[in-house]
Every structure is written in structure tokens, then in C-alpha cells.
Amino acid sequence: MTLRERLDGWLNPVMVKELRQAVRxxxxxxxxxxxxxxxxxxxxxxxxxxxxxxxxxxxxxxDDTFMTxxxxxxxxxxLFIPLYSGIRMAVERSDTNVDLLFVTTIKxxxxxxxxxxxxxxxxxxxxFASLPFLVFSYVLRGVDVFTIFFVLTIAFxxxxxxxxxxLFLGCVPATKPFRLLLGILFxxxxxxxxxxxxxxxxxxxxxxxxxxxLTSDFWTAxxxxxxxVGAIDVMLLVTTTVIITPAAANRAFPIRMMIxxxxxxxxxVSARLAFKHRTGHPMVAWTIVQFLLITIVLCSVVGERERWxxxxxxxxxxxxxxxxxxxxxxxxxxxxxxxxxxxxxxxxALYEVVQRxxxxxxxxxxxxxxxxxxxxxxxxxxxxLTALLLRRKVLHRIPxxxxxxxxxxxxxLVAVIPPLIFLAGxxxxxxxxxxYNLVTILxxxxxxxxxxxxxxxxILMLWLLVVSVLSVPWIGEQWRAFKPMRAREDGDEDVLQVxxxxxx
Amino acid sequence: MRVDVVALRKDFGKTTxxxxxxxxxxxxxxxxFVGPNGAGKTTTMRIxxxxxxxxxxxxxxxxxxxVQEPEEARRRIGFVPDALPTHADITVHEYxxxxxxxxxxxxxxxxxxxxxxxxxxxxxxxxxxxLKALSKGMNQRVCLARALLHDPKVLILDEPAAGLxxxxxxxxxxxxxxxxxxxxxILMSSHILTxxxxxxxxxxIIERGRILRAGTLDxxxxxxxxxxxxxxxxxxxxxxxxxxxxxxxxxxxxxxVDEDEVTLEFSGSEDEASDLLGELVRxxxxxxxxxxxxxxxxxxxxxxxxxxxx
Numbered sequence: 001m002t003l004r005e006r007l008d009g010w011l012n013p014v015m016v017k018e019l020r021q022a023v024r025x026x027x028x029x030x031x032x033x034x035x036x037x038x039x040x041x042x043x044x045x046x047x048x049x050x051x052x053x054x055x056x057x058x059x060x061x062x063d064d065t066f067m068t069x070x071x072x073x074x075x076x077x078x079l080f081i082p083l084y085s086g087i088r089m090a091v092e093r094s095d096t097n098v099d100l101l102f103v104t105t106i107k108x109x110x111x112x113x114x115x116x117x118x119x120x121x122x123x124x125x126x127x128f129a130s131l132p133f134l135v136f137s138y139v140l141r142g143v144d145v146f147t148i149f150f151v152l153t154i155a156f157x158x159x160x161x162x163x164x165x166x167l168f169l170g171c172v173p174a175t176k177p178f179r180l181l182l183g184i185l186f187x188x189x190x191x192x193x194x195x196x197x198x199x200x201x202x203x204x205x206x207x208x209x210x211x212x213x214l215t216s217d218f219w220t221a222x223x224x225x226x227x228x229v230g231a232i233d234v235m236l237l238v239t240t241t242v243i244i245t246p247a248a249a250n251r252a253f254p255i256r257m258m259i260x261x262x263x264x265x266x267x268x269v270s271a272r273l274a275f276k277h278r279t280g281h282p283m284v285a286w287t288i289v290q291f292l293l294i295t296i297v298l299c300s301v302v303g304e305r306e307r308w309x310x311x312x313x314x315x316x317x318x319x320x321x322x323x324x325x326x327x328x329x330x331x332x333x334x335x336x337x338x339x340x341x342x343x344x345x346x347x348x349a350l351y352e353v354v355q356r357x358x359x360x361x362x363x364x365x366x367x368x369x370x371x372x373x374x375x376x377x378x379x380x381x382x383x384x385l386t387a388l389l390l391r392r393k394v395l396h397r398i399p400x401x402x403x404x405x406x407x408x409x410x411x412x413l414v415a416v417i418p419p420l421i422f423l424a425g426x427x428x429x430x431x432x433x434x435x436y437n438l439v440t441i442l443x444x445x446x447x448x449x450x451x452x453x454x455x456x457x458x459i460l461m462l463w464l465l466v467v468s469v470l471s472v473p474w475i476g477e478q479w480r481a482f483k484p485m486r487a488r489e490d491g492d493e494d495v496l497q498v499x500x501x502x503x504x
Numbered sequence: 505m506r507v508d509v510v511a512l513r514k515d516f517g518k519t520t521x522x523x524x525x526x527x528x529x530x531x532x533x534x535x536x537f538v539g540p541n542g543a544g545k546t547t548t549m550r551i552x553x554x555x556x557x558x559x560x561x562x563x564x565x566x567x568x569x570x571v572q573e574p575e576e577a578r579r580r581i582g583f584v585p586d587a588l589p590t591h592a593d594i595t596v597h598e599y600x601x602x603x604x605x606x607x608x609x610x611x612x613x614x615x616x617x618x619x620x621x622x623x624x625x626x627x628x629x630x631x632x633x634x635l636k637a638l639s640k641g642m643n644q645r646v647c648l649a650r651a652l653l654h655d656p657k658v659l660i661l662d663e664p665a666a667g668l669x670x671x672x673x674x675x676x677x678x679x680x681x682x683x684x685x686x687x688x689x690i691l692m693s694s695h696i697l698t699x700x701x702x703x704x705x706x707x708x709i710i711e712r713g714r715i716l717r718a719g720t721l722d723x724x725x726x727x728x729x730x731x732x733x734x735x736x737x738x739x740x741x742x743x744x745x746x747x748x749x750x751x752x753x754x755x756x757x758x759x760x761v762d763e764d765e766v767t768l769e770f771s772g773s774e775d776e777a778s779d780l781l782g783e784l785v786r787x788x789x790x791x792x793x794x795x796x797x798x799x800x801x802x803x804x805x806x807x808x809x810x811x812x813x814x
Contacts, residue, residue, distance in 0.1 A: 005611040013605030017594065024634075025593040091590070103553050103583045104606040104654075105575065248557035309557045310571040485572070 013106065014114025015121070018088070022122055027084055032126055035076040039133045042068045046140075062142035063205050069137060070151060070201065073130045077123055077159045078194055079187075082166035085119045086186075089170030090179065093244070108245040112167070112237055119163040127156055143205060146213060151201050157226070158197060161233050162190055168236045171243045227269075231262060248311045252304060252331035256339055259293050260329075263343060266290070267350070274354075283354055287373060290347045294340050295380045299404035301336030302388045306478055308332065316484040327482050333400075334478035337385065337471070344377040371457060375444035378460040379415075383407045385467040392474070415443035505566050505580075505657045505689050506530040507552075513560035514547050514713075521547045523713040524561070529691060529706060531657075534684050536700035537693040538801070539710035540809055545693045546586065548710070549662050552691065553583035565658055582651030586663040588643045589635060596638070596646055597622070597631040600653065607654040617653060625649040625679065641672025648679060659683060661692040665699060677703050701801045709808055716808045724804060732757070732807060735777060737766045737784070738793035746789055753783060767797070 001009075022028045046065045134152065138145055169182050213219075238258050242251045270286035308316070312331060317323050327335040328342065352370040387407030391398050398406060422439045437453040444456065507529050514522040522544040529535040539545050550556040552563055554574040563570045563577075570577045591599060600621065604614045622628045625645050635643065644664060651659060661680075665673050673696075680703055684690055694700050700707065707724050709717040717724050739746045743761045750756050750768055755776060757769035770777055774796075781794045 001610075001612055008611040011605070013602055016605065017591075017598065017602040020598050021591070021593040091592075103555060103578065103581070104603060105578060105608050106606040246555070246557075309559075311557050311574065314572065 012110060012114040012117055014111050015117040018114065018118035019121060021088075022084075022118065027080075028122060028125075031076055031080045031084075032129060035073055035126060036129060036133075038072045038076075039069050039130055042072060043133055043136065062137045062140035064142070065140050066134060066137035066143045066148060067202065067205055069130065069133050070155070071198065073126065073134070074155050074159075074197070074201075075194070077126050077155070078162055078190060078197075081119060081123050081126070081159050082162040082186075082190065084122070085115065085163045086166030086170040086183065089115060089167050093171045109241045111244060112241045115167055116160075116164060116237060119167070120160055123156060123159045123163070127152060147205060150213070151204060154201070155197070157229070158193070161229055162193070164233045164236050164240075168240045168243075171240055173243065231266075234258070235262070248309050250312045250315060250331050252301070252336060253329055255297060255300075256329045256336070259297055260343070262293070263290055263347075271354075280354070283351060287347055287351050290343070291373075291376060291380070294343050294347070297336070298340040298380060298384050299407070301333055301340060302384050302403040302407065303399075303401040304331055304333040304336055305400075306333050306474075307481055310485060313483070313485045316482060318484050323482065323484075327479060330482075332478060332482065333388070334475040335482070337388075338475065341381065344381060348373050348377050372444065372452075375457050375460060378457075378464050379411075379442075379444045382460060382463045382467055383411045383415075385471060386410055386463075389467055389470055411443075415440070419443065505687065506564075507566075507658055507689050507691070508564045509548075509552070509561075510563065511561035512548060512551060512558050512563060514544070514551060514556065515559040521713050522551070522558075525708075525710065525713070525715050526561075527708045527715065527718040529689050531687045531689055532684050533706055534680060534690045534692060534704045536697075536704035536707040536801070537691055537710070538697060538700065538707055538805055539693075543710045544713040545710060546662055547713075549583070549660050549691070549693065552658075553581055553660050554578045555583075579654065580657045582654070582656035582659045584644075584647045584651045584659070584661045584664055586666060588640065588647060591635055593634065595632050595634055596627055599635055599646065600627075600649055603650045604653050609654065617655075621649045621652050625652070626675075639672075641668050641675070644668060644672065644676065645679075648676075657688060659688050659690045659692075661690065663693055663695070665694055665696055673699065697802045697805055698800075704801075707801060709805060711809045717804065721801070724801070732769055732771050733777065734797040734803075735768050735770050735780075736793070736795050736797050737768070737791060738764055739766070740764075740790035740792050746784070749784070749787060749789065753780060755780070764792075 043065065046061055046068065131152075134148060135145075137143060138148060165186060169179070169186055172179065172182065174182070235258060238254050242255055245251050266286055266289065270282040273282040274280060308331070315326075316330070317326055328339045329335070348370060351373055355370055384404065384407040387403050387410055390410075391400065391403050391406055395406065418439045419436065422436060441453045441456050441459060444452075444460075509525060509527050512522055512525040513520065525544070525548055527535070537545050537549070547556065551558050552570065554570055554577055558571065562572075565577045565580045568577045568580065589599070594602070597618065600618050601614070604618055609617055619628075622631055625648055627642075627645060627649055630638065630642060635646065638646065648661075648664070664680075665676055668676060677699065680690060680692065684703075684705075692700070692704070701721065704721060706720045707717070708715060709724070737746065737750070743764050743766055747759050747761050747766050750759055750766060755770050755772040757771060759766055759768040770780065772780075777796065781791065784791055784794075
């Protein structure tokens with residue numbers, strides 16, 4: 001096999017197809033042509049009119065020229081590349097096209113990686129095409145080469161990140177109006193991000209000194225931002241892959257595994273930062289982020305399958321310990337609920353341990369009560385578990401995937417609407433706070449500061465106990481059904497049934 | 505090559521879309537898959553193509569289980585769904601190249617494979633045309649070419665003739681005959697039963713997820729004992745008198761006279777039909793010919809299905 005053939009064999013098929021479509025289509029060619037045209041016009045205009053002279057007599061219009069060229073390029077790429085990627089993903093997300101891919105031996109992750117690589121390649125194409133103009137601004141003085149490359153690198157990764165979000169939104173299984181709404185929200189966010197980037201880039205160029213790039217604080221901030229953005233991008237790519245994976249597959253596994261790894265890695269980083277800077281803030285931030293992630297996973301978990309088809313059953317280990325771990329991580333509502341309980345519990349427990357031991361290096365500040373965290377964790381858990389219970393026992397017509405919406409409705413009904421009615425109708429009497437605490441007894445996120453009924457935690461714990469006890473037989477039933485393929489063949493037949501529409 | 509579908513079942517919540525479907529077909533067979541809309545044809549075909557997972561049962565492609573080894577089974581199957589591709593800005597050749605890559609065909613073999621398939625499906629002349637510029641018939645050809653890239657032993661075609669003009673249908677029919685001659689096992693659904701009768705060697709009739717008839721066309725068209733049958737009686741005497749007499753006899757339904765022939769719908773077994781002939785002779789009728797009219801697939805379909813969906 002020749003080297004060319006070998007290289008050809010390594011190419012991602014989706015990327016090859018997408019790039020062929022991109023160069024054949026009008027969209028990318030139009031964006032590229034307009035972007036270059038605008039840059040030629042901008043350079044020409046600066047050359048003719050913008051010559052500024054410093055006191056030393058040296059012309060320095062390079063920074064203004066660079067900023068103009070940069071914003072022409074950045075506007076074009078940050079708006080149109082994600083738009084192109086998102087629309088292409090949404091169009092090809094149609095069942096027919098995805099089905100066609102899944103009758104081949106291609107893997108879902110190859111599809112997503114291919115789409116992402118296409119985005120990177122198209123962004124690189126636009127950036128490299130503009131590079132001669134941008135570097136030309138260096139000749140005009142006022143901006144150094146390092147700043148040019150630094151700014152372009154930031155912009156390049158920003159465009160790629162925006163495109164990853166667009167890919168994710170493009171494959172969200174939702175109705176067209178809802179997708180349109182998501183798209184509008186996304187572009188609102190992009191515009192806000194654009195404003196922030198514009199301010200940042202302007203500041204970097206205006207205050208550009210080599211000294212700034214030599215400070216460790218600067219690079220710490222850059223690396224921290226890159227790590228956070230990178231983690232979000234990876235999460236979105238994994239989620240996008242999971243969304244396009246067939247429902248019969250073990251779709252929850254990569255998500256739960258990823259969140260577990262993020263939980264561990266971010267704990268290590270937060271603890272390191274907390275000890276280094278002698279503050280509890282990183283741990284608080286870690287706890288809040290983990291709560292958010294676990295709650296999102298729990299919202300999905302309560303709508304997952306309760307039986308496993310052969311495709312998942314093939315992967316269930318025979319070893320009891322491995323099987324128990326697999327139960328937590330594999331697709332399935334029962335195991336997912338236990339996974340969420342485990343991680344909620346571990347997060348609150350770790351936070352409490354840090355609070356109690358309070359190493360001297362961490363300072364004495366008390367930012368967030370462990371009680372508040374426990375209340376929040378139990379709140380998320382009981383509302384969603386109650387929704388699951390109601391959907392299974394009473395609301396049979398509600399599809400499993402809408403269980404999270406039932407939980408939200410219960411939360412609104414018992415925890416949000418009563419306080420709002422109370423606030424609208426009550427006079428400002430001295431016992432207002434006390435009465436308000438009472439109506440927000442089931443809501444750990446009250447609208448007023450300093451509120452909290454002492455009985456809230458015990459009541460939530462009692463509620464948790466009730467729903468947990470009621471859910472034990474349901475989880476037990478799933479655990480018994482969670483058998484490897486061969487064990488099933490030896491045992492009962494009905495566990496082979498797949499509950500359709502509930503796959504994670 | 506042999507495909508054994510064994511007690512296949514698919515539940516969507518409380519609805520059973522496919523309920524214990526079993527049938528067999530092999531190399532060189534063209535099996536028609538017939539049923540009213542919503543009968544479970546597409547669901548069965550999607551399961552056989554490994555796109556969906558069965559709730560019960562299995563299918564063995566030359567002994568390879570769809571349930572236990574879907575990846576291995578997938579290599580042996582070429583699937584043409586009932587919808588055409590919607591990829592924009594891509595030529596026929598690029599489209600096939602993409603799928604050849606997706607099937608993991610090695611770079612050194614890929615060009616030869618694509619060229620061969622293009623030639624076989626008569627696409628060489630339009631390989632540089634954009635997909636969106638093609639007619640429906642040509643697009644269907646591209647779909648067939650795509651399904652042939654990895655040289656599958658089994659072809660599953662879901663409504664391949666839907667929306668095609670007469671020429672494209674004839675060409676498709678010829679292609680399917682060639683596939684069968686090459687030894688591929690073909691399962692093909694269609695609503696055009698006359699066309700299926702012309703190319704199929706066997707048929708599966710399905711309704712409400714259950715199989716009503718399955719087997720070779722000869723087996724299918726042979727009336728079961730308890731079904732209706734159409735009999736033709738030619739008389740040397742008066743046909744109208746014969747008709748009057750027939751209407752008095754048990755099991756005889758609608759009758760029709762055409763010159764010296766009476767065609768009648770008869771409910772009963774072959775033995776009872778033979779008794780009917782004996783009775784006519786006993787009553788002094790001069791019977792010149794007494795035969796059972798062979799039912800076609802359309803008639804069988806109308807007889808055995810009720811038009812219901814799950």
C-alpha cells in the first residue's frame with residue numbers, strides 16, 4: 001500500500017464528504033470572497049486615508065488596520081461557520097440520512113468528529129486566506145507579530161467552540177420551532193460573546209506589550225479559560241455523539257463516565273486552587289457546577305429505559321462487582337438514579353468534610369452552608385423521583401422522556417407559585433419573613449435573601465425517605481433484570497423486552 | 505446464503521408492531537414482502553437491517569445472529585430504505601465514494617469497487633452529476649449502487665419501485681433479476697403486487713404484525729383447505745341452466761356466465777369441489793371442463809387481508 005493510499009485510509013469519511021460539499025456549495029465560497037473583499041477594501045482605505053504619525057515621525061497605523069481586518073474576519077467566521085455547521089447537522093440529522101450511515105460500519109463518534117474536523121478545516125481556510133492581510137498590518141507598525149498570532153489563536157478556537165455548540169444544537173431532537181428558538185438564543189449568546197471578545201481583543205492590542213505575555217497571571221488566566229472552554233466543548237461533543245447514537249445502544253454510559261471523570265478532575269483542580277489561594281471559593285464553584293451537571297443528568301435519567309435490549313445486554317459483565325458498577329453507569333433509569341444519588345451525596349459529603357476539617361491554609365470564611373447544599377441536592381432528587389413515581393403509577397399517558405417536565409411542574413406548583421402568590425398578596429408586616437419562610441418550606445432557592453425555614457431540611461429528608469422507599473422495589477426489579485445475555489437465555493424470557501421510547 | 509427470520513417481535517410501548525414473524529429465504533430468492541400500510545413491513549425490514557433492535561426473536565444471516573452480532577450481520581446486508589438521500593452539493597461519484605469509505609473499503613480497492621458498481625448499475629455516464637439534479641429513477645439507482653458497494657449477500661429493498669416511471673420500473677426489475685442471478689438473497693416490499701408476481705420467487709403476506717402467508721409463490725397461490733376458490737365449469741349444454749343449478753348447491757357464491765362457461769366463487773375444500781362436480785354430473789349436466797382458476801398474488805392478498813392496522 002502506498003503512503004498516499006495509507007493517508008487516504010486514515011481520512012475521516014464524513015470530513016471528506018463535508019469538505020467536498022463545502023467547496024462545491026455557494027455558502028463558504030461567498031463568505032470567503034466577501035471576507036477577502038472587505039479586507040482588501042479596509043487595507044486600501046487605511047493606506048489612503050489613515051496614516052498617523054507619532055512624535056518620532058514613524059507611521060503606526062498597523063494596530064488600527066489589524067483591528068479592522070480582524071473584526072471583518074472574526075465577524076464573518078464566528079457568525080457564519082457555526083450557522084453553516086449547525087444547519088448542515090440539522091439537515092443531515094434527518095432519520096433517512098442517519099439511518100443510511102448506520103447501515104454502514106461507521107461509528108457515531110466518527111460522524112461527530114468528521115463534522116467537527118470539517119468546521120476546523122473551514123475556519124482554518126478562512127483564517128489562512130486572511131493571514132496575508134493580517135500580517136501585512138505588522139508592516140504598518142503598531143502591532144507585533146506575537147500579538148497578531150495570539151489574537152488569531154484565541155479567535156480561531158472561539159469560532160471552533162461556537163461551531164461545536166451549533167453542531168450540538170443542530171442535532172437536538174426537537175421540533176422545528178423549538179430548534180429555531182434555540183438557534184435564536186444561540187446567536188444572541190454569540191453576539192454577547194462577540195462583544196466580550198471585541199473588548200478583550202481591543203484591550204490586548206491597545207495595551208500590547210511583551211511584558212504582559214511574560215507574566216504568570218496572564219498565562220494562568222489563559223490556561224484556565226482554555227481548560228474550562230475545552231471541557232465544555234468535550235462535553236458537548238460527547239453529548240452530540242450520544243444524541244445521534246441509536247436508541248438501542250448504551251447511550252448513557254459515555255455521559256455518566258464523562259461526568260464522573262469531570263467530577264474527579266475538577267475536584268482535584270478546585271482543591272489545589274483552594275489551598276493555593278487560601279480561599280473556599282473554588283470548592284463552592286466546584287460544588288455548584290457539579291450540582292448543575294448531576295441535575296441535568298438526573299433529568300435525563302428519569303426518562304431512561306427500564307429494560308435492556310440484547311445490544312446492551314451483550315456488554316453486561318458476569319462478575320457481580322463489575323455488574324454492580326455497570327448498573328450505575330449503563331443506560332437505565334434505576335441505575336441512573338443511584339448514580340445521581342451517589343454523586344450528589346459524595347459532593348455534599350466532600351464539601352462538608354472540607355468545612356469541618358477547614359485546613360488553616362483555606363482561611364476561615366464560610367461561603368456556603370453545607371445544609372443549603374444538602375437541601376438543594378435533596379430538592380432536585382425528590383422532585384424528579386416524585387415525578388418518576390407519578391409517571392409510573394398515575395400518569396401513564398406521559399412519555400418517559402417527559403418525566404423531567406412533570407418534576408418541573410411539581411416544583412412550580414408546590415415551591416414557586418405559592419411564594420409568588422404570597423409575595424403579591426401580603427402586606428409588609430413584621431412577621432412577613434416568618435410567614436414567607438413557611439410558604440417556601442419546599443423551595444431551597446427562595447427569592448428573598450436570608451430566608452430558610454428550620455424545618456425545611458427535615459421535611460425534605462422525610463419526603464426523600466418516602467419516595468426512596470417507594471422506589472426500592474422498582475430499582476430492585478431493574479437490578480434483577482440487569483443480567484448478561486447468556487444468563488438471560490438460561491433464565492426468564494421476558495427480560496429481553498425493550499421498553500421503546502425510553503432509551504437513554 | 506440463507507436468511508432465517510425466527511419469531512421476530514417488536515413492541516412500541518403497548519403496541520406490538522411485529523408479532524412473531526418467521527420466514528426463510530436464500531440465495532437467488534426474490535422474496536416479496538406484502539402487506540397493507542402499517543402492517544409492520546418497514547419495522548421488520550429495519551430490524552433485518554440492524555437499524556432497530558427486536559423486542560424478541562432473532563434473524564440469522566447465514567448463521568450470524570442480528571441480535572448477538574449486529575456488526576458482523578451488517579457487513580452481509582445491503583439496505584435500500586423507502587426514502588431517497590437528501591445530501592446537497594455532492595455528485596453521484598462522491599456520494600458513492602463517501603459510502604465506500606463509510607463501509608471501510610480499503611483505499612487501494614475503493615476506486616475499482618466504485619467504478620465496478622457504477623458500471624453495473626449504469627451510472628458511469630452520470631457519475632459527475634449532482635444528486636439533486638437526478639430523476640427519481642436515477643436516484644433510486646444510486647441508492648441501489650450504494651447498497652452494493654460492500655458486496656452484500658442479502659439485499660433488503662423497502663418500496664424500491666415507489667414513484668418510479670414505467671421505464672425506471674422495468675430497469676429496476678431487470679437489475680433485481682440480475683442480483684438474484686448473482687446469488688443474492690433479496691427481500692423486497694412493494695404495493696405493486698402484479699409487479700412483485702413477475703419477479704418474486706416467494707412472498708410473505710403480513711398484516712397487523714402477523715404473517716398471514718409465507719412461502720414460494722406456488723405454495724402461496726395454492727389455496728388452503730378452508731378458503732374460497734374460483735372454479736370454472738364449461739358445459740356442453742345450457743350454461744344458464746347450469747348457473748341456476750349451481751346456485752342451489754351449498755358453498756356456491758357469486759356466479760358469472762360467459763358463453764358456455766360458468767365462473768363461480770366456491771367456499772370449500774378441494775374434496776368438496778370434487779363432490780360438486782359429482783353432483784353436477786349426477787344431475788345430468790354435460791360437463792366438458794371443470795377446473796380451478798389459479799389465484800394471483802393480488803387476489804390472495806385481497807382474500808387474506810382485512811386492511812386493518814395495529
